[in-house]
Structures are given as C-alpha cells and as structure tokens.
Amino acid sequence: MPKDKQDLTESGLPKLAQPAVRALRNAGITRLEEVAKLTEPELKQLHGIGPTAVEQLRRALADKGLDFSK
Template sequence: MTSTLDTLPKIGAPATRALHGAGYTTLRQLADVPRSDLATLHGMGPRALAILQTALEEHQLSLG
C-alpha cells in the first residue's frame, strides 16, 4: 500500500475524526508530531498509530 503525503491513510472513522478535530488533514502534517500527543486523542488507538507510522516511513518520515 502506497500512501501520499496529501491525504490520510485509511485508519478508521473514529481515528480520522480525531485527527480532523485536532486540525490534521494530511499525512504530511503528522511528521514529527509526538506519538504520545496523538495517542491522547479520543478515537486514536494503537492500530491507527501504527498505520500512520508505517505510512510516514514510506516517505522517510516518522512520528515524533
């Protein structure tokens, strides 16, 4: 699965809503955001965080 930096990967509706609610609408915006910060968002679970990390790694980026 190849991700683009201009969209969010498929992570489930609750996690997507959590990111949108926090102002994140693209994968690019999540580069270097602390994983612990994202984990506090309601609806964001370990599986969604892992998907986001994997998608960022495809672009040589990472969560903080």
Template structure:
C-alpha cells in the same frame, strides 16, 4: 458555520478507522507531513485514536521517509 467540501484541505492520510479519522480531522491533521511535528504519545491523547491508528500512520510516514516527532 457550515464548511463546504471545497473549503477543506485535501486529505492525504490513510483510512484507519472512522473514530481515528474523525479525531484527526477534528484536530486539523490533513497531511502526513504534519505528523513530523507531533509525538505518538500526543496523538494517542486524541479521543478515537489508538495503537492501530498509530501503526498505520507510522507505516505511511515511513513509506515517505518521514517519522513522528521525537519525545523531548
């Protein structure tokens, strides 16, 4: 099934790297608020996501007063 550009949610994530952005896209992450429900460790399991991407997402979250979920 082919998705049109209009059927996808608008992304508000920082541009990290092509592999990291693709990994987040495939996992369904489009809004920063979604990362408050996931830990850094969980994101690092995504193929293409690395420490640099985590740092960039963390900075973007902090700008909005948000943070990753805490380890349980």
C-alpha cells in the same frame, strides 16, 4: 486504485477507521506531514486514535521517509 486499507488518500494519510479520521480532523490534521509534527504520545492522546491507527500512521510516515516528532 486498490481498495486496501493501507492505500494512501490524496492527503497522504492512510485509510483509517472513522474514529481515527474524526480525531485527526478535530485536531486540524489533514495531511500526513502534519502528523509528523506530533510526537507519538501526543497522537495517542487524541480521542479516537488507538494502537491500530498509530501503527498505520507509523507505516505511512516511514513510506515517505518521515517519522513522528521526537
């Protein structure tokens, strides 16, 4: 498996910086489908989620035909 940052983990989440990983884990989010249940503003409110993580998650969601909640 390539080691590119855009690779998806088994959970469907892209490989993110550790602060973003901790933010998602602390919010109880372990799968990409759970990210899709959040609005983008809700995601941005999580401490540790910055613009890069939001964009990585947006691309991962789009690759699966998903998007942030509206």
